[in-house]
Amino acid sequence: MKRILLTVALAFASCCASAADLDTAVVTAGTQHEVIEQAAKVIQDRYVDSAMGRKIAQAIRRQASTDAFAHDHDPETFAQALTAELRRVSDDGHFRINYSAQLIPLPDANxxxxxxxxxxxxxxxxxxxxxxxxxxxxGDIGYLDLRVFAPPRIAADMLQSAMTLLAQSKALIIDLRNNGGGDSSMDLLMAAYLLDQPAEMSAIYDRPSNRLTRTMSPVWVPGRRFGGSKPVYVLISHKTFSAAEAFAYDLQAMKRITVVGEASGGGAHPYERRRLSDHFLIKLPEMRSINPITGTDWQGAGVKPDVPTAPELALDKALELARAAVAQQAGSDKKPKH
Incomplete structure (x- = not known):
């Protein structure tokens, strides 16, 4: 019994020591070089722009050779520094290095x-x-302030409730000024509430597979549609990014919405998460968006507003535009029909 208790105590002490080690982790030069070399390899092989991928790989290898990250002993600090370098070279805000205190398992093909x-x-x-x-x-104007595009599997019912409440409005303002993106499926679902018929949205080109996947807004939505004829104003800022930009860009290209604010962040490259080492992952942009109307995307440039306005004034401007549109429609409805 004493031997069993001693074994349990030693195991517990070992567990606690491991946890303490994780809390006070230090990134060695060897680990930094391993992470950077693996990042360079996977970027060169999989980044959506092959020429830029080679340029990024060369840049971070050069940084590693000069020990540019030698003072970044804290793993989170190192991850942030490498992220900043990747974004600086690529001008791609979807790049991110993540540190995990827990062991990251090897890739599972299944x-x-x-x-x-x-x-x-x-x-x-x-x-x-x-x-x-x-x-x-x-003035009978609906307003939705949406901060993230959550996956439909957890938030489709929330969107249904919101859009059903807003469907009776004569005009709608969708505020994406603080929306950094999220799940593209939610982008498609939300667009369907503003359309009368399914519409083709931006396709996704995947560099590793050399495959283009076309996307459509859903045929059916739960709850009530706002519909495809009443005015909609979408507010954006430089914080608006990724899936939030896709929503604004695609509907703007269809001329379904009026975009108010400033140019958005410019992130049109969807990413995959790839393992670099036991404790580091990379968010690697491997895809690009291709709009069926414009033939391009908003990468780097951002979505350009139809009505350029300082972000803090965008809601007031949209309200002014919405009220004018509602008043104009009311005037048209009163005119006698011959």
């Missing part, structure tokens, strides 16, 4: 989404799945 983030970590109940505000403003 697991399609092995390294995906837990939904609740970025779009969970703590932020109400991104639905910051849903209300009716004076």
């Amino acid at each position: 697991a399609s989404a092995q390294y995906e983030e837990d939904d609740d970590s970025w779009a969970g109940p703590a932020i109400n799945h991104g639905f910051e505000s849903v209300r009716r403003l004076d």
